[in-house]
Amino acid sequence: MVRIGGGQGFYGDGYAGVGPLLESGVDYLVCEALAELTLAILAKDRARDETAGWTRDLPLYAAMVAPDVVAGRTRFITNAGGINPVAAGRALLEGLRAQGIHGVSVATVVGDDLKPHADELGIPDDAVFAAAYLGAAPIVEALDRGAQMVVTGRVADASLFLAPLIHEFGWDTDDWDRMALGVTVGHLLECSAQVTGGNYSGDWWNNGDFTQPGFPIAECDADGGVVITKPEGTGGRVSFDTVREQLMYEVHDPRAYLNPDVTADFTSVRLEDLGNDRVRVSEVQGRPRPATYKGLVCTPAGYSGEVRLPYSWPDAEAKARAAARFLHSRAQQLGIPVLEWHEEYFGVNAFGGDTVVPRGAAVTPAGGDEPPEVMGRLVWRCEERDDAARLTREFGLLGLGGPPMVSPFGRARERPTGLLDLQPMAVPRELVDAGVRVSVEVS
Structure with missing residues (x-):
């Protein structure tokens, strides 16, 4: 049997669950660090420093797992190499040597x-970066060559777990x-504590101690037997419901979950709750892998400004909307070329959007309970940094000259933020495969 632990679900994830995973005796600790947004963040890092572009919490995870x-x-x-896996691998080696670990x-992919x-x-x-989502093959090669630590760039999340x-x-x-089963394992573990009760939409209050999160473990055997569980004594839970929620997470078509290694049919999956935080996964069916890789291209998209204005009852929502109209009007009066606006109202529709308050509605429908406080958030996008900044400066007029009962916690972003546009694309496999390389170095 092989035991695989899911030690990270995103860049910045908490690491409190990693220790119990290692103490429970996992054969592999897999840390999934990347999302589309993460790649954009790393692109900004690399623009400031050519040795950056990898997730800066990599040394933390490496130090935790190194003794084991x-x-x-x-x-x-881990795919913490982001858009600069060579620099990440170099930093990992240097960190080990600095600790006297030889x-x-x-391996770097x-x-x-x-x-x-x-x-x-x-x-x-002008593309800032362009990356393909690789599959398990180069990680398998690294492991076959004896690698004890493997750092990659953009490998598909589930493929990190399939490789071992x-x-x-x-x-x-x-x-x-078999490939579909392995990808299902990866999909269930890739979001760390989410399969063990995190974000669970049922009776979440019965999930135990959130301060001692139980990160997931997949117990796998060669014949395809898989059980999802967590370390004993940790918080959260593993049940039929928590596992099936994660199974459907970020899935477009459950009959055809596209991965670089296989097309998995999640509607074929059988889940059996064994009790004691153990769920068996079986009967997964797969079809041939897609003819293309997913690619992601990132290009500059201008600059954004942002203000947030909290108003109190009475008429909290109406005040926040009036403040937004004020800034719209000032942009017109000053001739600021705004390419795009976005507004939302926390306490009214920030989570539900148009399903809560229809687009264009002035305030919450008549008869609804008036919220005690509302924070209006207005964001705009301009081609030039200076244009985005000019409108931010108008925010101050609302402090003494706008609607009443505004909170002093309202704020404007001090400097415009550079925006990046992310566009997916299909990439011929042969074009990518010819350039994939695995290097192995000893600390």
């Missing part, structure tokens, strides 16, 4: 960068049902 890696108890896999084999293929793919010259199963059990990568 040195002892031969576990291996570490003899650890660290590169090849997801699409900018060398800009002409073939029509990637704009292929390596350990020698699964045929054209065995679509």
